[in-house]
Amino acid sequence: MTQTVEQETFTFQTEVGQLLEIVAGSLYSNREVFLRELVSNASDACDKLRYGALTDASLSSEDALEITLSNDPKKKTLSISDNGIGMTHADLLATLGTIAKSGTGAFIEALKAEEKDKPGLIGQFGVGFYSAFMVATRVDVVTRKAGKAEAWLWSSDGKGEFSIAPAERAHSGTTVTLHLKKDAKEFAEEARIRHIIKTYSEHISFPVKLGDDTLNAAEALWTRPAKDISEEQYTEFYRHTSHAYDAPWHVMHNRVEGTLNHTSLLFVPSTQPFDLFESERKSHVNLYVNRVFISETTKDLIPAFLRFLRGVVDSEDLSLNVSREMLQTDPQLAKIKASITKKVLSELKKKANKVPEEYATFWGNFGSVLKEGLVEDAALRDRILEICRFASTGVGDLIGLADYVARMKEGQEAIYYIAGDDATQVAQSPHLEGFKAKGVEVLLLADHVDEFWLQHIPDFDGKPFKSITRGAADLDQVQSDDMPEAEDMEAEANLSALIAAIKAELGEAVKDVRPSKRLTDSPVCLIADDGDMDVNLERLLKRHGQLQHGAPRVLELNPSHPIITKLADCAKEEATSGDDLLKDAAHLLLDQARIVEGEIPTDPPEFARRLAAVMARAFSK
Numbered sequence: 001m002t003q004t005v006e007q008e009t010f011t012f013q014t015e016v017g018q019l020l021e022i023v024a025g026s027l028y029s030n031r032e033v034f035l036r037e038l039v040s041n042a043s044d045a046c047d048k049l050r051y052g053a054l055t056d057a058s059l060s061s062e063d064a065l066e067i068t069l070s071n072d073p074k075k076k077t078l079s080i081s082d083n084g085i086g087m088t089h090a091d092l093l094a095t096l097g098t099i100a101k102s103g104t105g106a107f108i109e110a111l112k113a114e115e116k117d118k119p120g121l122i123g124q125f126g127v128g129f130y131s132a133f134m135v136a137t138r139v140d141v142v143t144r145k146a147g148k149a150e151a152w153l154w155s156s157d158g159k160g161e162f163s164i165a166p167a168e169r170a171h172s173g174t175t176v177t178l179h180l181k182k183d184a185k186e187f188a189e190e191a192r193i194r195h196i197i198k199t200y201s202e203h204i205s206f207p208v209k210l211g212d213d214t215l216n217a218a219e220a221l222w223t224r225p226a227k228d229i230s231e232e233q234y235t236e237f238y239r240h241t242s243h244a245y246d247a248p249w250h251v252m253h254n255r256v257e258g259t260l261n262h263t264s265l266l267f268v269p270s271t272q273p274f275d276l277f278e279s280e281r282k283s284h285v286n287l288y289v290n291r292v293f294i295s296e297t298t299k300d301l302i303p304a305f306l307r308f309l310r311g312v313v314d315s316e317d318l319s320l321n322v323s324r325e326m327l328q329t330d331p332q333l334a335k336i337k338a339s340i341t342k343k344v345l346s347e348l349k350k351k352a353n354k355v356p357e358e359y360a361t362f363w364g365n366f367g368s369v370l371k372e373g374l375v376e377d378a379a380l381r382d383r384i385l386e387i388c389r390f391a392s393t394g395v396g397d398l399i400g401l402a403d404y405v406a407r408m409k410e411g412q413e414a415i416y417y418i419a420g421d422d423a424t425q426v427a428q429s430p431h432l433e434g435f436k437a438k439g440v441e442v443l444l445l446a447d448h449v450d451e452f453w454l455q456h457i458p459d460f461d462g463k464p465f466k467s468i469t470r471g472a473a474d475l476d477q478v479q480s481d482d483m484p485e486a487e488d489m490e491a492e493a494n495l496s497a498l499i500a501a502i503k504a505e506l507g508e509a510v511k512d513v514r515p516s517k518r519l520t521d522s523p524v525c526l527i528a529d530d531g532d533m534d535v536n537l538e539r540l541l542k543r544h545g546q547l548q549h550g551a552p553r554v555l556e557l558n559p560s561h562p563i564i565t566k567l568a569d570c571a572k573e574e575a576t577s578g579d580d581l582l583k584d585a586a587h588l589l590l591d592q593a594r595i596v597e598g599e600i601p602t603d604p605p606e607f608a609r610r611l612a613a614v615m616a617r618a619f620s621k
């Protein structure tokens with residue numbers, strides 16, 4: 001036969017091969033979801049053809065777009081057929097032999113490692129078309145691209161190879177036929193099929209037919225009133241439109257009537273999508289015009305800082321002829337974008353206020369993305385700031401800025417924060433001691449975006465943001481019961497000789513040496529001087545090669561720490577003021593302050609030598 005002669009055989013991309021092995025071998029209790037995946041793909045194909053026909057009349061057809069199932073319990077086959085866009089030979093190679101999804105490599109590694117939790121992980125990641133191999137020993141795909149005459153048969157047993165051969169198909173579209181495994185023959189039974197479609201595909205906009213029966217409502221879900229939609233239907237629709245496998249954290253279904261009518265059905269996922277931090281910062285909300293699918297991902301509809309959103313926006317007031325390229329400049333679309341953005345921010349605000357614990361989960365997933373908006377959209381800054389949450393030294397897990405301001409101590413002028421890259425390290429920083437002692441709350445910022453927006457936003461509610469690792473600690477005005485002022489002054493006066501000695505010894509290595517108001521337990525800490533760049537920002541810039549050398553820092557001494565008081569006494573006695581001990585101690589104090597911040601001593605061998613010398617002296621007494 002000529003067909004076999006023309007048949008070509010290909011090897012699956014390595015990742016697909018690995019994935020298929022896992023899929024075929026897994027005892028996935030929920031394997032009926034394969035049908036959801038195949039119907040979902042058929043629906044996508046119909047959407048694509050409808051869009052294609054808008055701009056290319058030759059693609060439009062008399063036939064209504066639909067998905068047809070046919071089953072044969074005796075032969076143990078099930079096929080899913082659509083009259084959508086279809087695939088060319090090249091499409092087949094590009095889509096049904098490779099896997100384009102980002103994060104696949106990491107996912108496969110995770111699957112290999114996590115023997116036990118395979119089903120959970122598969123469910124979370126989703127394997128789309130390949131899930132057919134959970135139930136089939138062989139999958140045949142006959143497909144013909146709209147506008148093309150030739151058709152192709154793709155076929156595979158899911159064991160490393162697939163073949164493509166020329167085929168016949170009367171109309172454009174795709175038919176996926178599953179030759180079911182023995183233990184999966186239930187999926188060729190009508191009752192089972194009806195039930196699965198009801199469960200997972202009720203929301204599909206195109207008719208899903210079995211014989212003459214249409215199994216679903218076959219109308220766009222978002223056009224139905226919210227009260228008629230169940231939570232399960234929303235969840236399945238979310239999974240279909242976003243190619244996701246979790247359940248939505250929040251559903252927002254709104255209809256806006258007025259100058260620009262539009263309906264939006266938007267979802268906030270409950271887990272981070274794989275591409276959240278890719279540099280493209282793509283948004284993934286589908287745009288429909290009067291129920292016709294226009295574009296899959298567009299920045300012109302959803303701002304990048306809300307790119308975690310999934311779902312659809314449909315407007316009957318946009319032109320159907322709007323091409324994907326023209327979207328960028330469409331003023332109508334810009335208005336819809338603005339309206340949706342405000343709506344989403346206000347819904348998030350409600351969540352933040354009403355269910356703070358749930359909001360904390362959202363914040364953990366998407367807070368750092370949302371904070372990009374603080375810099376990117378000055379007009380929305382205040383709305384975004386309202387829903388930002390931060391860790392702090394105060395009670396409770398996360399705090400909003402309004403609550404912070406409400407909790408400020410009498411006499412406190414600024415919103416204090418400390419920034420760094422490690423949450424634990426930041427929370428243990430010696431700089432916090434004085435603030436804790438006075439009961440002054442400090443925000444603990446360990447997200448690298450924080451440093452970025454802080455450069456652009458000087459204050460909240462008229463209160464400046466102030467880093468506690470930079471400039472003088474203006475804790476004096478803050479009311480407090482402990483720390484008698486007089487004693488303080490006296491202790492400071494005691495330090496003058498020591499300060500002079502340390503300055504002389506450290507020279508250029510420090511900008512200044514001062515008594516500290518922010519330390520209670522630690523002997524020393526380093527801070528950036530008032531006019532200089534904050535410590536964490538400097539560290540960030542250095543790491544990214546944008547800064548060669550930082551400015552020298554100010555070394556602060558705790559006037560009431562025993563090491564410091566002893567050293568101060570030494571420095572006052574003229575006989576010992578030139579002593580090596582004092583010199584070594586000066587360097588050791590500086591290095592100690594560096595180490596606490598996660599830096600290394602300025603000169604590690606010298607550090608070790610000095611430490612040994614000081615210890616030797618201590619033990620020889």
Ligand code: ADP
Nearest residue numbers: 041042045086087095096127128129130174243
């Ligand atoms: P996803 O749907 O998330 O893209 P799948 O594994 O489900 O991933 O499908 C892979 C790709 O195969 C689809 O993106 C599409 O390009 C193609 N495809 C699958 N089924 C069909 C179909 N019925 N008609 C046209 N293309 C299809």
Ligand code: MG
Nearest residue numbers: 040041128129
């Ligand atoms: Mg799919």
